[in-house]
Amino acid sequence: MKTERVPEVVLGVGAGIAAYKVCELLRLFTESGHRVQVVPTADALRFVGEPTWAALSGRPVATGVWDAVHEVPHVRIGQRADLVFVAPTTADLLAKAAHGLADDLLTNTLLTARCPVVFAPAMHTEMWEHPATQANVATLRSRGAIVLDPAVGRLTGADTGRGRLPDPADLFAAARRVLARGDLGADLAGRRVLVTAGGTREEIDPVRFLGNRSSGRQGYALAATAVARGAEVTLISVNVALPDPAGADVRRVGSAVELEEAVRAEYGKADAVVMAAAVADFRPARRASGKIKKRAGVGPDPIELVENPDILAGLTRDRAHPQQVIVGFAAETDHVLEHGRAKLARKGCDLLVVNQVGGGRAFGTEDNQAVVLGADGSATDIPYGPKDDLADRVWDLVADRLAAG
Template identity: 45%
Template sequence: MRILLGITGGIAAYKAANLIRAFGELGHEVEVVPTQNALRFVGLPTLESLSGNKIDIDMYHDVSEVRHVELGTQADLIVIAPATASFMARLAAGIADDLLLNAILASNAPIVICPAMHTGMWLNAATQQNVETLSSRGIRVMPPAAGRLTGKDSGAGRLPETQDILEFIFKEQRLSGKSVTVTAGGTREPIDAVRFIGNASSGQMGVALATAALDQGASVTLIACNLEIPTPKGVTVVEAGTVVELQVAMDRKTDVLIMAAAVSDFRVAEPHAGKLSRSAGMTLKLVPTEDLVAGFAKKYPETLTIGFALSESAGEELIEVAREKLRLKGICVVIGNSLSALNSSETQVQYVTQKESTYFHGPKRLVAQSIITKISEAL
């Protein structure tokens, strides 16, 4: 495999030397592209001797050879280690102001990013949003390790050790060979040709779960219910608008079903064919919709079926609400979440089974990764 290793300008750049050697020992050809700032921390002779390739980061040297395109198109895999907050921000914005970023934008190769920075920078909302953006594009972002940082500080932000990075990149992923179906967004039940009964679900959590499952090697189907946010590359997207359309879309064999979509509890008995006039007023007759997740669990008992429970409760009350849904719906797991998570990039949830409950909180992307880890353990 031909690996393009990008090194950006952080103190952890010196660790890239071990990564180059490790790639070589595994039989891979390594093309190293450091940024100008990376060369402030690690010397060019070191990188050239370890990779066995001459390094030239001048974007405008041998322009006729279009080096950034050659680098990008010939790479089988792109790894950025370490990746600074500045680098991730520029990549998320599509800014190509050096050889490395130009090569990445010119490539269709899979990308793995290994961030390294101060804890405050890693947890900053801007950095987390950039990570979400990159993840939504199919880029795998390895969470940084926790421990001693530069100076006296400790916390999340260290570049993981070489072996951990290799395992993240190459190991057999937890959900390899498994099929995962995720529903996301919210259903809309028509009142007339232009109005509908809906809800405030953004679909962020469902998309984050689909992305996390994809990162763990699963074959992922995302059933998108009126989503207005990007879907991750690499998943199969099936569109569904109403409860009935969602029921049809999710009627399939799958190893795991994650019912993250907000499903309307009621529909209009007789939707109007045209546009109702406001001046005429209206009285709507609502009828209950089917309990889709309960029906699915009954039809496919071999599937690990996971539902969500939205509640104003918290703590032990939320756990009890979730356990009651477990009993009523006959499913394996209920994830209890709070109303405060609606349309927010942050969430706090209880992952509840009949035997245990686990609390997760933080950005939805990170919580989704934790949920997928629990699911893979359950399988």
């Protein structure tokens, strides 16, 4: 019987206070069957000591180029790896990696690795936003490395802002997606993509709203898979109660008008826009300032509705550049392909993901199926399966069009 090869992961650890979180990430790797070689920098061991890494990984910790010299560790560790995952990645490590410096075992490993490399930065907001750091991130992404955007939250001391290391479970999910792609590589490296997810809510009064059943799972899967393929991802989240995908820059809005404003602010920088959010066609003409009360013996006043902006049609009309790829979604209950083709023609997008909803399908589920209609007349069937798989198939089609453009 053929045994499945155990993935070999190199877990690089930078010298940041967030190193304590990486202990949990290491546990997730080992408990799921991965072989992990921990390679900390010398200063990282000031935060979490060598015995901890050895106990959690079940292997000796590789700390220096002069250890076990006969095994040439500065070359062999990178050569054997299926994935190199560096967390926390400090500004110093990003700079060294971008400039090809190799003054310790970890930076040597980064130069010899021919597998996917993922950096999970963690630092103070000012350091992350510094032009030098941003230039280093852009350089690494242009070479095919995956650099996750840090999360927003509490930092060292009393400071709060962007620069927090994402939660270990989210980092692990990102790592698994990268490993699943294997040799397919980061085909969206250097690309900026904008994804919307969730469902708009149009307020009737401070308590009630008009909404829909979208959970945002498909949009979040699209964002997470784009990160795993190397893209710089902005995710506009519309009333979604899911953990943020590690590495995506998440913006939150509530209504269709707010969504349009957020999309318009970001779409000009995007190579691809995927409008997976379910947008209400109408909103109340007036929002009551207080809760509308039920009156005994008197029926409710009618609610006058006005049309919401057609965000997708507006984007295709005002493309940021001719090569920009725009993807829409259509949720239909009947005559799915007929309605889908009509919507594709009406909206003017490059691809339209058409799926049937209702009866327990699509909304709020872990799985989905769809037909992707192309403006070129193509139709791609995506069979029933995990939403991550559907997301990857959509990005395949987007990547083909970006490459052809």
